[in-house]
Amino acid sequence: MIYFYNKIWLFLLPLSVLPIILHLLFVKKVKKVEFTYLFLIQKVLNQYLPKKRIVDIIVVLLRCLIIFFIIIFLSYPVMYSLPKKNIINLYILIDNSFSMQQKIFNYTKFELCKEYIVKLLNQLTDASNLKVKIILFNDSVEVVTPQFVAVNKKLVEQIVQLKPSFRNTNLNGAIEYVLSECIEKQNEKNNLYKILVFTDLAEHIVQNNVSVATTSVASFSNNIDISFCYPKIEQKNCYFNNVNVSQENELVEIKYIAETSPVNKEKLVAELMVSNQKIDTKKIYTFDQSTSFKFINGTSKNLFGYILLNTNDVLSVDNKFYFSYEKNIQEKKVLCVINEPAYLKGFNSKKFYFENLSLPEVNLETKSFEQEKMLLPKNYDVYISVDLPNLDLFEDISDKTIIIFPGETADTDNYSTFLDGIEFIELKDEKQKLKFSLGEDEELNKFIEKFEYGNINVNKRYLITVTDTAKWKVLLSYTDGTPAVLNKNNFYVFSFSLDRNWTNFVYKPIFIGLLKYIIVKDEKIGQKLKEYYFVGEQINYQNIVSVKQIGQNDIEEKEEYKIVGHNKIIFFVSGLYEISNESGKQIVAVNIHPDESKTAIVSKNMVKKMFSQFKNLNIEFFDIKEMKIKQIFQWILGKDISTDIVYLIIIMFILETVLSRLGKRML
Amino acid sequence: MNYKYVSDEVLGYLNKMVFELKNFSVEGNYPGKHRSLLTGKSLEFVQHREYSQGDDIKLIDWKVYARKEKFFVKQYQQETNLVAYLFLDCSSSMWYPKGRITKYEYGSFLVSYISYVLLHQGDTVNVIRFDSVIKDSLKTLSQRNFYSQILEFLENEIVGEKTNYDCFFDFVVNYVKKRSLVFLITDLVSEKYTKIVNMLKQISAYGISLIVLHIVDKSEMLLDLNYEKCVVEGVEDKSLSVTTDVQEIKELYQKEFEELVSFYEQSLNTNNISYYFIDTSLPIIQNLKIVLGQK
Numbered sequence: 001m002i003y004f005y006n007k008i009w010l011f012l013l014p015l016s017v018l019p020i021i022l023h024l025l026f027v028k029k030v031k032k033v034e035f036t037y038l039f040l041i042q043k044v045l046n047q048y049l050p051k052k053r054i055v056d057i058i059v060v061l062l063r064c065l066i067i068f069f070i071i072i073f074l075s076y077p078v079m080y081s082l083p084k085k086n087i088i089n090l091y092i093l094i095d096n097s098f099s100m101q102q103k104i105f106n107y108t109k110f111e112l113c114k115e116y117i118v119k120l121l122n123q124l125t126d127a128s129n130l131k132v133k134i135i136l137f138n139d140s141v142e143v144v145t146p147q148f149v150a151v152n153k154k155l156v157e158q159i160v161q162l163k164p165s166f167r168n169t170n171l172n173g174a175i176e177y178v179l180s181e182c183i184e185k186q187n188e189k190n191n192l193y194k195i196l197v198f199t200d201l202a203e204h205i206v207q208n209n210v211s212v213a214t215t216s217v218a219s220f221s222n223n224i225d226i227s228f229c230y231p232k233i234e235q236k237n238c239y240f241n242n243v244n245v246s247q248e249n250e251l252v253e254i255k256y257i258a259e260t261s262p263v264n265k266e267k268l269v270a271e272l273m274v275s276n277q278k279i280d281t282k283k284i285y286t287f288d289q290s291t292s293f294k295f296i297n298g299t300s301k302n303l304f305g306y307i308l309l310n311t312n313d314v315l316s317v318d319n320k321f322y323f324s325y326e327k328n329i330q331e332k333k334v335l336c337v338i339n340e341p342a343y344l345k346g347f348n349s350k351k352f353y354f355e356n357l358s359l360p361e362v363n364l365e366t367k368s369f370e371q372e373k374m375l376l377p378k379n380y381d382v383y384i385s386v387d388l389p390n391l392d393l394f395e396d397i398s399d400k401t402i403i404i405f406p407g408e409t410a411d412t413d414n415y416s417t418f419l420d421g422i423e424f425i426e427l428k429d430e431k432q433k434l435k436f437s438l439g440e441d442e443e444l445n446k447f448i449e450k451f452e453y454g455n456i457n458v459n460k461r462y463l464i465t466v467t468d469t470a471k472w473k474v475l476l477s478y479t480d481g482t483p484a485v486l487n488k489n490n491f492y493v494f495s496f497s498l499d500r501n502w503t504n505f506v507y508k509p510i511f512i513g514l515l516k517y518i519i520v521k522d523e524k525i526g527q528k529l530k531e532y533y534f535v536g537e538q539i540n541y542q543n544i545v546s547v548k549q550i551g552q553n554d555i556e557e558k559e560e561y562k563i564v565g566h567n568k569i570i571f572f573v574s575g576l577y578e579i580s581n582e583s584g585k586q587i588v589a590v591n592i593h594p595d596e597s598k599t600a601i602v603s604k605n606m607v608k609k610m611f612s613q614f615k616n617l618n619i620e621f622f623d624i625k626e627m628k629i630k631q632i633f634q635w636i637l638g639k640d641i642s643t644d645i646v647y648l649i650i651i652m653f654i655l656e657t658v659l660s661r662l663g664k665r666m667l
Numbered sequence: 668m669n670y671k672y673v674s675d676e677v678l679g680y681l682n683k684m685v686f687e688l689k690n691f692s693v694e695g696n697y698p699g700k701h702r703s704l705l706t707g708k709s710l711e712f713v714q715h716r717e718y719s720q721g722d723d724i725k726l727i728d729w730k731v732y733a734r735k736e737k738f739f740v741k742q743y744q745q746e747t748n749l750v751a752y753l754f755l756d757c758s759s760s761m762w763y764p765k766g767r768i769t770k771y772e773y774g775s776f777l778v779s780y781i782s783y784v785l786l787h788q789g790d791t792v793n794v795i796r797f798d799s800v801i802k803d804s805l806k807t808l809s810q811r812n813f814y815s816q817i818l819e820f821l822e823n824e825i826v827g828e829k830t831n832y833d834c835f836f837d838f839v840v841n842y843v844k845k846r847s848l849v850f851l852i853t854d855l856v857s858e859k860y861t862k863i864v865n866m867l868k869q870i871s872a873y874g875i876s877l878i879v880l881h882i883v884d885k886s887e888m889l890l891d892l893n894y895e896k897c898v899v900e901g902v903e904d905k906s907l908s909v910t911t912d913v914q915e916i917k918e919l920y921q922k923e924f925e926e927l928v929s930f931y932e933q934s935l936n937t938n939n940i941s942y943y944f945i946d947t948s949l950p951i952i953q954n955l956k957i958v959l960g961q962k
Contacts, residue, residue, distance in 0.1 A: 030910060031897045036760045037887055038901040039858035040927065041909055044919045052915065 009075035019063035062656040073645045078634045086190045090132045095199035097138040097169035110164045113198040124151045137174035138167035166536040195226040227620040245325040255292040274305035302326045304587045322589035532589035543581045550576040670818035672779040686959045715739040749790035756853035758798035758830035760902045770882040773947040774852040775821045782817045798827025829903040836866045845874035852880045864934040878941040885948040890920040
């Protein structure tokens with residue numbers, strides 16, 4: 001049975017006989033000529049005409065057929081591949097993950113897909129042997145219609161009402177779910193299963209998708225057609241790996257690392273836009289290395305704006321990084337002295353590090369701290385004092401917290417992101433008498449200039465020695481009793497152990513946790529607003545009065561943010577927002593979540609590779625942007641014969657040409 | 668008076684030309700340049716014959732008597748004039764093509780010049796025009812001053828209808844004496860070509876020397892009709908017509924035409940009938956040379 005999608009073209013079918021009419025008209029209007037040897041012409045024609053007539057008839061018929069099939073082709077015929085009594089069960093999987101909220105042609109991908117599905121279903125209302133099951137998926141699967149249902153208005157309304165989510169995508173999980181169902185039902189007679197997936201094929205960790213196949217659904221006896229409807233995006237996806245904003249006096253520096261998608265790492269152009277002041281927009285080429293913008297800004301002015309990785313990519317929304325930097329004066333400073341980890345070389349004794357350290361008697365107990373199990377002093381308040389005699393100078397600086405820890409200079413960038421107000425100072429060899437990089441606090445800088453690291457008793461290079469342990473508190477110990485963190489007044493010394501479990505203590509999350517703990521405990525530093533938040537993150541904010549997006553006029557409150565109670569706000573769209581409360585106005589930057597930013601588009605080939613082990617799985621791809629509903633229509637209902645018709649037309653055209661042009665010579 | 672079918676230039680050339688039938692004896696009324704079947708007074712010796720009673724003694728060859736001691740008489744070939752019949756086809760097909768010299772006109776020129784040559788050498792010329800019937804005829808004596816009568820005769824053109832060679836056959840059989848010469852100037856447009864050949868064979872067998880001049884226009888040879896696709900109508904019978912793509916059948920037609928000419932040539936030549944293919948696109952002198960020289 002054949003179903004025609006564009007029936008209106010069928011009205012042109014009578015045109016198929018046009019060649020016959022033209023042929024007859026052409027014959028009648030030929031010129032009359034007198035001739036003598038007519039009997040010879042007749043003799044020739046008697047031999048030639050029968051063949052010639054056959055060829056003429058064939059040529060005219062071919063012309064008729066060519067027109068006929070062109071009209072048929074234009075009317076989009078769909079041939080049912082199975083008898084009509086067979087039921088086609090169509091799974092429609094709709095991706096509503098966060099990446100589907102990206103806009104194409106002023107509509108989000110999700111809206112585009114919904115519109116597409118609605119149009120498709122409206123066309124399929126006549127298909128009596130079609131049943132549909134709608135499944136919504138992101139990182140989980142939500143079955144919208146528990147059973148297969150016939151296409152009707154109610155189903156269409158259900159699709160219109162589907163909402164997007166802010167969750168990740170798990171395409172594999174969704175398909176696995178459907179395939180499992182198909183396997184269960186594959187023995188049912190007169191049932192054909194087809195899977196139509198509407199997704200942007202965007203996955204966060206592309207590499208993992210290759211290992212999608214599960215053994216449970218690795219084989220099924222019947223052919224299953226699966227089709228992916230996706231917006232074809234050929235450009236690269238770029239994102240910011242790391243962005244830090246810092247200000248020294250009037251000089252602002254925005255450091256960032258831009259990365260392209262995992263596959264392509266190419267040259268990019270970055271643009272800076274600062275919203276609240278005039279500034280020349282600078283373009284800097286980036287090569288996957290740390291790059292920075294530097295510019296002058298008044299010390300009293302706050303900064304907000306964005307950096308854009310300009311790729312002309314439809315995903316460029318992801319490539320915008322918003323920042324807001326509030327200039328505030330720190331009440332207290334924390335000085336971190338970094339002891340370079342050269343001590344690892346050639347030493348295998350833990351005693352090396354605390355060579356002259358006399359260990360205090362302390363009762364330790366195992367406690368959980370920041371999800372790590374550690375031995376902590378039972379009576380936390382009673383610290384054991386140890387002496388670090390030559391550090392007495394620090395005692396005069398009562399408003400400074402000094403932390404000494406073994407670490408790498410490169411780590412400080414990471415720590416500064418989490419720990420505002422900490423100044424990191426690199427401890428160097430005294431013989432080299434190197435100067436230290438200075439922080440932003442003038443008072444502290446003066447102190448550091450005055451401070452001579454030579455006063456710290458460093459017997460060997462990078463060795464810190466505690467001589468009078470009685471004056472030091474042990475805040476934290478390793479499992480064998482070795483002190484991990486020592487404290488004296490405003491000094492904190494993080495020790496190092498070669499213990500198997502704690503060798504890389506500094507690199508463990510607990511290290512950051514401890515730093516945080518120390519700062520919070522001291523309560524000497526004013527809390528500072530973060531430089532940026534993420535979409536979907538709950539932000540604590542007291543007594544919100546109003547929220548306004550900067551640089552956007554058409555604010556639709558319901559789409560862009562949501563206030564939970566009076567104290568929390570969640571943003572759905574990245575950008576700069578001005579939040580007002582009783583204490584004043586605050587500008588905050590909201591960025592796409594780093595995971596979403598690293599979204600990569602899965603290529604067709606990759607999807608095919610993903611499902612390559614399923615032998616009976618026929619995969620097809622349709623570009624949503626092209627809106628070729630007719631093709632999908634054909635794919636759902638049966639065999640798409642349009643290509644066959646095109647081939648047929650070409651063959652007939654060649655035959656017609658050969659017979660009409662070369663036919664005379666052949667005869 | 669200026670006549671249509673004559674040219675001084677051609678006549679000047681024809682003055683030097685003599686038409687002579689080879690290996691064929693004619694039976695004329697007057698002495699002429701052609702060999703007679705009879706022996707008689709002439710310079711041309713034929714044979715010796717034993718003397719019989721009644722023979723003229725003057726004819727005895729005494730030299731032979733001296734050798735053989737028997738009387739032999741000399742016999743000589745008698746020479747006589749030729750009685751020629753020029754049959755010109757004046758059917759409608761001979762009036763083809765339009766716009767340039769027609770086959771009829773070309774045929775009339777041929778009649779004119781052949782007559783001139785024959786009259787010039789003292790032969791008797793009869794001109795007969797026919798289509799399906801004998802339309803008219805002109806009998807002349809073997810005198811040169813009769814040439815103007817022939818020209819006047821030709822001046823009076825006749826557009827005939829369909830050709831029927833039966834009338835030609837009947838006329839020849841009934842009125843033309845043996846040992847005469849008959850020119851048939853026609854386009855041979857008839858699908859009954861086998862019948863025509865048989866008819867001509869019979870005439871030849873009757874003892875008449877027959878020369879067939881097959882006049883053809885070049886467009887008839889090549890089927891050059893200036894149209895690719897057209898309805899081709901018979902000139903003689905307009906009720907007959909065929910629709911065809913001329914380009915398509917051209918090659919096949921040319922092949923058929925060649926076969927037809929070849930058929931006439933072979934069939935007639937093997938029966939001592941002279942067949943000449945006259946292409947009207949060639950200068951008439953060229954064709955006359957061939958016909959009168961009988962090469």
